Amino acid sequence: MKVLIFDVADRSYALPADLVREVEQPMPVTPLPFVPDYVEGLTASGGRVLPQIDLARRLGRAAPGEAPGELLVVCAPAGDIVLRIGRARRMADVPDSELTAVGDGPAEETSPAGTMAAAEFLWDDRPVLLLRADALGIEGVSPAAPAAGAEGPTALLGDLGSGPMVERRGIGTAVMVVEAGGESYAFPLESVSEVYADPALTPIPNTPDIVAGISVLRGSPRLVVSLARLLGLPADPNESAMVAAIAAGRPLVFQCTRLVGIRRYADTARESAGDRTGCVDSYLIDGDGTVTGLLALDGLVPQDRGERLDALLPRAKEMENDRRHAANDVRRMLLIGTGPHTCAIDIGRVDRIAGFSPMVETPDDGGPAVGMTDIGGAVLPVADLGAAFGSPSTVAATAYVVVRTSRADGFGLWALPVERLERLADVPVASIRGGNAATGLIAGVGRVGERLITILDVDGLESLAPAAPPQEMVA
Numbered sequence: 001m002k003v004l005i006f007d008v009a010d011r012s013y014a015l016p017a018d019l020v021r022e023v024e025q026p027m028p029v030t031p032l033p034f035v036p037d038y039v040e041g042l043t044a045s046g047g048r049v050l051p052q053i054d055l056a057r058r059l060g061r062a063a064p065g066e067a068p069g070e071l072l073v074v075c076a077p078a079g080d081i082v083l084r085i086g087r088a089r090r091m092a093d094v095p096d097s098e099l100t101a102v103g104d105g106p107a108e109e110t111s112p113a114g115t116m117a118a119a120e121f122l123w124d125d126r127p128v129l130l131l132r133a134d135a136l137g138i139e140g141v142s143p144a145a146p147a148a149g150a151e152g153p154t155a156l157l158g159d160l161g162s163g164p165m166v167e168r169r170g171i172g173t174a175v176m177v178v179e180a181g182g183e184s185y186a187f188p189l190e191s192v193s194e195v196y197a198d199p200a201l202t203p204i205p206n207t208p209d210i211v212a213g214i215s216v217l218r219g220s221p222r223l224v225v226s227l228a229r230l231l232g233l234p235a236d237p238n239e240s241a242m243v244a245a246i247a248a249g250r251p252l253v254f255q256c257t258r259l260v261g262i263r264r265y266a267d268t269a270r271e272s273a274g275d276r277t278g279c280v281d282s283y284l285i286d287g288d289g290t291v292t293g294l295l296a297l298d299g300l301v302p303q304d305r306g307e308r309l310d311a312l313l314p315r316a317k318e319m320e321n322d323r324r325h326a327a328n329d330v331r332r333m334l335l336i337g338t339g340p341h342t343c344a345i346d347i348g349r350v351d352r353i354a355g356f357s358p359m360v361e362t363p364d365d366g367g368p369a370v371g372m373t374d375i376g377g378a379v380l381p382v383a384d385l386g387a388a389f390g391s392p393s394t395v396a397a398t399a400y401v402v403v404r405t406s407r408a409d410g411f412g413l414w415a416l417p418v419e420r421l422e423r424l425a426d427v428p429v430a431s432i433r434g435g436n437a438a439t440g441l442i443a444g445v446g447r448v449g450e451r452l453i454t455i456l457d458v459d460g461l462e463s464l465a466p467a468a469p470p471q472e473m474v475a
C-alpha cells in the first residue's frame with residue numbers, strides 16, 4: 001500500500017496516498033459558529049470552499065502555542081476536507097505484511113487516535129499509525145447546503161456537539177442552548193429549524209405580553225414570542241437572538257437573550273424535572289454543575305395558547321404587507337452607495353445587513369464572485385458591485401448587504417460590499433426607465449426627489465454566475 005507519512009504534534013501518522021489530493025501551505029480560514037473545537041472553519045482550496053480540521057486537536061494531541069503547519073486536502077466519504085498537520089514527510093510503499101492491528105505492535109495508542117486508526121507499522125524504526133479517513137469525525141461537517149425556502153436552518157452546522165459532556169458521537173441529547181431571563185435553557189435540536197438575529201422587530205399593538213412582535217424571515221413575516229415571558233421570567237426589551245422552532249406542530253420564532261450554541265449531553269447528565277413544570281422536560285447538567293432546562297415545547301405552547309397565537313398571524317401578515325407595500329405605484333427600496341454611484345435594491349430582496357469583515361478571495365472564474373465571507377453562520381459568495389461600473393469597491397466597503405435572488409434551488413444568497421447605507425425610499429414606478437443588458441445587474445434608473453439612482457436587479461448575479469452554485473451554510 002502506498003501511503004503519505006506526516007507528523008502531528010511529534011507523532012507520525014499516515015493516510016492512503018490515493019486519498020490525499022495535495023499538500024498546501026496555510027491559508028486564511030473563516031471561523032464558523034456552533035461547531036466542534038477541532039473544526040477551524042472554512043478555507044478556499046482550488047476554487048472550492050472546504051472545511052478545515054485541526055488534526056492535532058481531533059486526535060487529542062493539541063499543544064498550546066503550536067505553530068500552524070502544512071495542509072492536506074483529503075478525499076473523505078462526506079466530501080473533500082482540509083486537514084492541518086505538522087509536516088508532510090514522504091510517500092512510502094508499505095507491504096501489507098508489515099501492517100499490524102492497533103495495540104498489538106510498538107505504537108500502542110491510548111489517545112482518541114486509537115479509534116481512528118486502521119493499522120500501524122514501522123518506518124525508519126518509528127511507529128506510524130495509519131488513519132482511516134472515514135473515522136476522522138467530519139461526516140457531519142459540510143461547507144454548504146441549500147436553504148429550502150422557509151424550511152431548513154441557515155445558521156446551524158449539522159447535528160454536532162463538543163465539550164466535556166460529549167461521550168461519543170450518536171449518544172446523548174443534542175440541543176441548542178440559549179439564555180433567557182438570566183437562565184439557561186435548551187431546545188431539542190430536532191425541533192430547531194433556524195437561528196438568526198433580528199434587533200428590530202415590528203410591534204403588534206394590543207397583544208399579550210408574550211408576543212414580542214413580527215420578524216421578517218426571507219421575505220415572510222413570522223410571529224415572535226418571548227421565551228422569557230413564556231417561562232414567567234423578566235425579559236430584556238433589547239433581545240435580538242431568534243430561534244425558529246416547531247412547537248405543538250406549528251412554526252414559531254422564540255426571542256432569547258443570547259445563543260450559546262449546539263451541545264450534546266450524555267444520557268447520564270440528564271435528570272428528570274418531575275412534576276415541577278410542564279414547560280421543562282428535564283434538566284441537563286454540565287461538567288461544572290451548570291443546570292440547563294430542556295424545554296418541552298408542547299407544554300410551553302399548549303394547544304389553546306397556540307390557537308390564540310395562530311389567530312394573530314393573519315393580522316401580523318396584513319400589517320407587514322401594509323408596511324412593505326403601502327402603494328402599488330411605488331417600490332420600497334434600500335438606497336446604498338458604491339463609489340460615486342447611488343443604487344437601489346428592492347427591500348424584498350434584502351435578507352439582512354451585516355458589518356464588513358475580510359473575505360477569503362477566490363480565483364477569477366469569469367463570474368461575479370470575488371470571494372467568500374461568513375455572515376451569521378452562512379458562508380456566502382461576495383459580488384463586487386463596483387465592477388458593474390468599472391470601479392471595484394471592496395477596498396472601501398463598510399458593510400455587507402445580503403440579498404436573495406429568485407433561484408429555485410435555495411442557493412440564492414449573495415453578499416454585496418457597500419460603502420454607504422443611506423435609507424429606505426419609495427421609488428415611483430413611473431420614474432424608472434431603461435436598463436443595461438451589458439452587465440445584467442442594472443435594471444434601469446429611477447428618481448428619488450431630485451436625485452437619479454441606479455436600479456439594481458440582483459437576479460443578474462445568477463445570469464453572470466459560473467456553473468457551480470454559491471456556498472451557503474446550513475445544518
